[in-house]
Amino acid sequence: MKALRIVYILLFIGICFSLFILMPFSKSDMDVEKREGTKFPKIKTEEGKLNMDYFDEMTDYFSDNFAFRQELATADAIWKSKLFKTSNNEKAVVGKNEWLYFNGSLNDYFGRDLLNEREIYASAKTISLMQEYAHSCGCEFVFTVAPNKNTLYPDNMPDNYLAAEGDTNIEHLRDELQVMKTDAGEEINYVDLQDAFLSKDEVLYHKWDSHWNNKGAVLACDEILNSIGREHYDYTNEPYTVEKCHSGDVWQLIYPSWDKKDENVIYQKQHDYTYVNPVKSVEDMFIVTSTEGKDGAVVMFRDSFGNALLPYVADEYGKATFIKGMPLNVRQVELTGATTLIYELVERNIPNLIAYLPIMTAPVRNLEDVQFIDAGENKTTAEYEDKGDQIVIYGSVDPEFVETETDIYVRITDAGGNSVCYEATPGSYEPAEDGADLSYNYGAYINKADLPSGSTAEIICEKNNEFYTTQIINIGYN
Numbered sequence: 001m002k003a004l005r006i007v008y009i010l011l012f013i014g015i016c017f018s019l020f021i022l023m024p025f026s027k028s029d030m031d032v033e034k035r036e037g038t039k040f041p042k043i044k045t046e047e048g049k050l051n052m053d054y055f056d057e058m059t060d061y062f063s064d065n066f067a068f069r070q071e072l073a074t075a076d077a078i079w080k081s082k083l084f085k086t087s088n089n090e091k092a093v094v095g096k097n098e099w100l101y102f103n104g105s106l107n108d109y110f111g112r113d114l115l116n117e118r119e120i121y122a123s124a125k126t127i128s129l130m131q132e133y134a135h136s137c138g139c140e141f142v143f144t145v146a147p148n149k150n151t152l153y154p155d156n157m158p159d160n161y162l163a164a165e166g167d168t169n170i171e172h173l174r175d176e177l178q179v180m181k182t183d184a185g186e187e188i189n190y191v192d193l194q195d196a197f198l199s200k201d202e203v204l205y206h207k208w209d210s211h212w213n214n215k216g217a218v219l220a221c222d223e224i225l226n227s228i229g230r231e232h233y234d235y236t237n238e239p240y241t242v243e244k245c246h247s248g249d250v251w252q253l254i255y256p257s258w259d260k261k262d263e264n265v266i267y268q269k270q271h272d273y274t275y276v277n278p279v280k281s282v283e284d285m286f287i288v289t290s291t292e293g294k295d296g297a298v299v300m301f302r303d304s305f306g307n308a309l310l311p312y313v314a315d316e317y318g319k320a321t322f323i324k325g326m327p328l329n330v331r332q333v334e335l336t337g338a339t340t341l342i343y344e345l346v347e348r349n350i351p352n353l354i355a356y357l358p359i360m361t362a363p364v365r366n367l368e369d370v371q372f373i374d375a376g377e378n379k380t381t382a383e384y385e386d387k388g389d390q391i392v393i394y395g396s397v398d399p400e401f402v403e404t405e406t407d408i409y410v411r412i413t414d415a416g417g418n419s420v421c422y423e424a425t426p427g428s429y430e431p432a433e434d435g436a437d438l439s440y441n442y443g444a445y446i447n448k449a450d451l452p453s454g455s456t457a458e459i460i461c462e463k464n465n466e467f468y469t470t471q472i473i474n475i476g477y478n
Contacts, residue, residue, distance in 0.1 A: 089253045089254050090103060091103045091104070091250075091253050092250045092253045092254050093106070093157070093158065093161070094158070094254070095156040095157050095158055096155075096156045096157070096158065096159075097156050098207065098208075099153075099156035099157075099207055099208075100207070100208045100209075100248065100250040100251060100254065101149055101150050101157060101210065101250065102148075102149070102210035102249075102250055102348075104348050105148035105149065105150055105151070105210070105347070105348045106161075107348070108148055108151065108164075108168050108169060108170070108347055108348055109148065109150045109151070109154070109157070109161065109163055109164065110161075110162070110163070110164055111163075111164025111165070111166065111168050112164075113435060114168055114169055114172070115169055115172070115173075115350070115351060115438075116437075116439065117404045118402065118403075118404050118406075118439040119351075119354060119437075119438050119439055120169070120172045120173055120176050121176060121404050121405050121426075122353075122354045122426035122427070122438065122439065123173055123176070123350065123353040123354050124173060124176040124177050124180045124188070125180070125407070125425075125426055126353050126354055126358065126425055126426060126427055127143050127177065127180070127188055127190070127343075127353070128180050128181070128182050128188055129182075129358075129360070129363065129423065129425050130143070130328075130330055130341075130343065130358060130360065131143070131182055131186070131188055131189065132182045132183060132184065132186075132363055133330055133333075133360045133361065133363070134330070134333055134341040135182075135184075135186070136363070137333045137334055137338075138339070139333045139338050139339060139340060139341050140189075140228045140230075140339060140340040140341065141189055141340075141341050141343075142189050142191055142224050142227055142228060142340070142341070142342045142343070143177075143188065143189065143190050143191070143343045143345075144190065144191035144192075144193050144220070144223070144224060144342075144343070144344050144345075145170055145173070145174075145193060145194070145344075145345055145346070145347050145350065146193060146211075146212070146220070146303075146305040146344060146345070146346045146347065147170060147193060147194045147197060147347050148170075148210075148346065148347045148348055149205045149210050149211075150163075151168075151170065151194065151347060152194070152197050152198060152205065153203060153205060169347065169350045169351075170194060170347045170350065171194075173350055174190065174192060174194070177190040178190070183363065183365070183423075189227055189228070191223045191224050191227050193219075193220055193223060196219060196220075196223050197212075197216065197219065200219070202215075204216030204219060206246060206248055206262045206263070206264070207248070207262055207263070208248030208250055208251035208260075208262045209246065209248035209249050209250060209251065209262055210249055210250055210304075211249070211304060211305055211307070211308060212305065212308060213246070213263075213264050213265050213308070214240075214264055214265040214266065214267065214308055215240075215265040216308070217308035217309045217311075217312055218235045218267075218312055220305075220309055220344075221309060221312040221313055221316075222235075224313070224342060224344075225313075225316060228340065230296075230316065230340070232315075232316045233269070233315065233316070235267060235269070238267050238268060238269050239267070239268040240265050240266055240267045240268060241265075241266050241268075242263050242264070242265055242266070243263065243264060243266050244261040244262065244263050244264075245261055245263075245264055245266070246261055246262040246263065246264040247259075247261065247262070248262040249304075271311045271314070271315055272291050272292070272293075272294075272315050273289040273290065273291040273311065273314035273315050273320070274289065274290055274291070275287065275288070275289055276288040276289060276290050276319075282306075282307040282308075282310055283304075283307065283324075284324075285323070285324045285325050286321075286322070286323055286324075287310065287321070287322040288319070288320070288321050288322075289310075289314040289317075289319070289320045289322075290318065290319055290320075291314060291315055291316070291317060291318055291319075291320075294315075294316060294317055294318045295317075295318050296316075296317045296318055296319075296339040296340060297317060297318060297319040297320070297321075297336055297337055297338045297339050297340070298313065298316075298317045298319075298320045298321070298338060298339070298340040298341070298342060299320075299321045299323065299332045299333050299336055299338040299340070299341050299342070300313060300320065300321070300322050300323070300341075300342040300343075300344065301323050301324075301328050301341075301342070301343045301344065301345075302322055302323070302324060302342075302344045303324060303344065303345060303346050303349060304346070305344060305346050306322060306324070306344055309344065310322055313342070317340070319336070321336050321338070326352055326355075326356035327356040327357055327358055327359055328343070328356070328358040328359065329358075329359045330358050330359060330360035331359055331360060331361070351438065353427070354426060354427045354428060354438045354441065355427070355428055355431075355432050355438060356427060356428065357392075357394065357425060357427035357428060357429040357441075357443040358425060358427065359445060360425075360445060361390070361445055361446070361447060362410065362422035362423060362424060362425070362444035362445055362446055363422065363423050364420060364421065364422055365409060365421045365422065365423045366421070367409065367411070367421045367460075367467065370467050371467070372460065372467050372468070372469045373466055373467065373468050373469070374468075374469055375398070375401060375461075375468040375469060375470045378398040378400065378401070378470050378471070379398040379399070379400075380395065380396070380397045380398045380401070380459055380461075380470035380471040381395035381396050381471065382394075382395040382457060382459050382471045382472075382473045383395055383473070384457065384473065384475055385429075386477045386478075387445065389447060389448055389449075390445045390446060390447055390448060391445075391446055391448060391451055391475060391477065392429060392443055392444070392445050392446075393410050393424075393443065393444050393446065393457050393473075393475075394429035394430070394441075394442065394443035394444070395441075395442065395443075395459070395471070396440040396441050396442070397440050397442060397459065397461050397470060398440075398461075398470055399439070399440055401461040401463050401468050401470060402439065402440055402461060402463065403463050403464070406461055406462055406463050407423060407426075407461075407462045408423070408424040408426060408442040408459065408460070408461055408462075409421050409422065409423055409424060409459075409460040409461075409462070409467075410422045410424050410444045410446070410457055410458070410459060410460070411457070411458040411460055411469075412446065412450070412451055412455050412456070412457055412458075412475075413455060413456045413458065414452045414454070414455045415452065415454050415455070420450065421460070422444050422446060423444075424442040424443060424444040424459075425442065425443055425444065426441065426442055427441060427442070427443055428441040428443075429441070429443040442459075448477070451475060453475065453476050453477050453478075454474075454475070454476060455474075455475045456472055456473065456474055456475065457472070457473050457475055458471070458472045459471040459472075
């Protein structure tokens with residue numbers, strides 16, 4: 001009995017050491033996990049000091065690089081998903097009938113941690129200001145939300161995952177955008193993809209991926225371009241095949257070493273666009289394309305749902321610029337001479353509308369006949385930062401002066417006493433923590449040419465049709 005224990009201990013130690021010894025011969029492919037692996041730590045920091053976190057970093061390095069890591073993770077996932085219908089990866093949900101869902105959509109699915117009424121208004125107001133800015137540049141504007149997979153196809157979610165009763169962020173935002181108007185009284189050009197997909201009797205998302213398939217991307221492209229009356233190729237009668245050729249993102253999270261392909265629609269028509277800049281994949285943050293024989297230029301802000309959408313949009317414009325990441329630099333419409341601005345956002349990222357302040361020049365507002373009320377001492381904050389040819393003024397306003405539909409302004413007064421009012425965007429310039437209340441943030445980008453050094457910036461809140469001055473700061477720059 002004692003000998004068996006010794007053999008067991010030696011075998012266990014041998015297996016553990018083999019995972020370390022065989023590391024050079026077994027590399028983990030971190031691309032399938034959509035992240036970078038931990039690098040081997042250095043004993044000294046860049047400042048030449050002893051790295052006090054060396055052993056913690058070594059532990060992280062080993063966790064990412066021990067031999068056969070992904071093979072062992074896949075084996076663990078197979079028996080857990082097949083026998084217990086559970087996932088060994090916190091980012092994935094194992095559903096019924098072998099369906100897989102992305103964990104990041106669960107807040108929306110459960111109706112948990114939703115945006116409050118003020119945050120929904122602020123999100124819609126941000127879109128309104130983006131449309132106003134685009135139109136001021138002579139550019140068409142489209143905003144759309146790609147629904148979460150379990151919003152459209154909840155039937156294969158686990159039985160113990162109970163869907164929210166009532167509306168969630170996507171419906172609340174849709175309703176607010178339907179009544180929102182720009183300062184010029186224009187309706188917001190919002191494309192309701194939730195309604196468009198639910199009207200179809202077929203599944204247009206992947207089984208093992210969180211995104212739409214090519215047929216779903218075509219539907220999204222149709223809805224977007226139809227909303228601005230742009231003629232484009234009609235795929236309705238285009239021949240296609242269904243092939244097992246797609247690497248599902250959720251599948252790769254759970255089974256990193258099991259290369260099993262998901263089905264996708266492959267149209268017979270070949271794409272016409274070519275890449276202008278060096279591109280590794282559609283995951284790249286910045287992609288520029290050109291299509292011979294097409295006119296117009298489009299800028300498209302997009303996330304991972306734009307991967308499948310990109311080829312169909314690119315085919316329809318002479319020049320197309322596709323940008324991922326936050327914050328959105330809306331000034332790209334001027335830099336590129338765009339005739340269309342498309343903003344696509346996945347449902348689970350709706351909070352990002354106000355978590356990141358978009359970069360665009362604040363619009364001037366006429367408040368000459370308004371009587372301002374001094375708010376006295378309050379909790380409003382105001383700061384500014386030099387951004388080259390612009391100054392960004394940002395902070396948060398005192399909740400006492402904020403209603404659901406409160407708009408925020410920045411009044412600039414130069415040394416001669418001349419004043420101009422700008423409407424601020426209700427977004428956060430500084431990174432906010434997950435789950436933080438985003439109701440009170442604001443920011444305004446103002447051209448230096450319109451903001452002489454030595455001016456003052458005054459923060460104004462509109463509440464109950466009254467305007468309160470809440471903070472004044474001095475602006476100085478070189």
